[in-house]
Amino acid sequence: MSNIHPPEEEPRACRNCNVRHAGICGALDVAQLQTLARHTRATRYKVGSELFGDETDITSYANVVSGVIKLMKVLEDGRQQVVGLKFANDFIGRVHATSNTLSAEAASDVELCQMPRAILEAMLDDNRPLERRLMVEALRELDEAREWMVTLGRKSAAERVASFLYLIALHVRPGLAQVSTEIEYDLPLTRSDMADFLGLSIETVSRQLTELRRMEIVVIRNKRHVTIPDTERLRQRAG
Amino acid sequence: MSNIHPPEEEPRACRNCNVRHAGICGALDVAQLQTLARHTRATRYKVGSELFGDETDITSYANVVSGVIKLMKVLEDGRQQVVGLKFANDFIGRVHATSNTLSAEAASDVELCQMPRAILEAMLDDNRPLERRLMVEALRELDEAREWMVTLGRKSAAERVASFLYLIALHVRPGLAQVSTEIEYDLPLTRSDMADFLGLSIETVSRQLTELRRMEIVVIRNKRHVTIPDTERLRQRAG
DNA sequence: CGAGACATTGAATTGCCTCAAGATTAGTGG
């Protein structure tokens, strides 16, 4: 990542991120963890703040400790598309490049475990498991992006909204694909962000949520909190 | 790649692919090139034939020698989306996985330089430059996929068609982004394939091409052959 | 309690799709 705008809080060594073996840290040995710990900093960003901008220089990388980050592309006339979401434990940043190809914005209050570019790149050269891990991560992102291209290119508004609800459900309960169960969670995005992720207008997102609620595929409390009584029924509505 | 259906022609050692340092071969040393040459096979596929299917086992990888390949995702009800295109010198196949996450189909007659999965994976373990190269390639694909997500999520039909024409122009003349020039080429896809790539119907693609022709942004001869008098004007129409 | 942000709902419009009919092109065999 890059162009880190001043965090709202004094940086301090980020122990949690390492201790948990979260994000990339699982690929490091003890010595490297110690090296990393000397250079990482816990940083916080408030909802809506920009972590880095498109076409800016890459100056640092990070693991997400908590919160949700939108990866966005913006057209000259202001139209924007969310091209990816990052959750806790995800790695953020584009290795093997000098400038960013998209911008990143906090979709909620966010805690990061941030490290300077040079540190990570040095480790990358010394540490094949780490490089392998980042590659696997990149390929997973590629699969996700292509999966979402189908949603954007070929699904109806109703299917897109259902796809999003299912995507988040899968994230909350990774083993979900096998079973049909009830699940409840808080939506990580506003209607506006959902619209930008789904390639729809805010109003259409709202209408489709209302429709899914009318069909009792989802129960919505407080705008943000949703309950899915039957995830399999939701999956079918997702196309 | 995987589940290679029987090629139409007797396989033979693929010298071109190595000699040209095309695709992944530029990352190999002389000894590895020789090893690779013993295991690669030149194969051909006719338009429309399937190279491998979604969720099939990965049994081999390949470099594209000539022709164009569609990477596709298909929904249960038959709707389909082209999520990527592969041209000459591109590498095909998903490393670090056991099964494919999409299907691949020849969009034209295709020549491949194919290699067994085990060979490539062994080289990958021995050869960091190769692994690095595949990672850079994967990240480039990720950038492309995200770029296209904007096209699918936020652009009008007219802009999508213009974006496609510009994408191919960029491929034919990589340095195009800087200058405004005239360029001519053959469309690598049928209207139907373009529609599946653009998330549109065939008819809409056709209408938008007619409209671009009426605006003299493109001259079309013989359905397939196009001339772009001014690539900068095209780029502006692409949004 | 009031203000501002966020979300829902309605009405009218529009852009793309579907269905249907021709036109063009490419391929085939006489």
Next chain:
DNA sequence: CCACTAATCTTGAGGCAATTCAATGTCTCG
């Protein structure tokens, strides 16, 4: 070389899904 056929492409008419514009409703937080 031409006629014939099948495939591909273009064009038109009508319908529908999603957008835009506008108003109302709801939640959050000083």
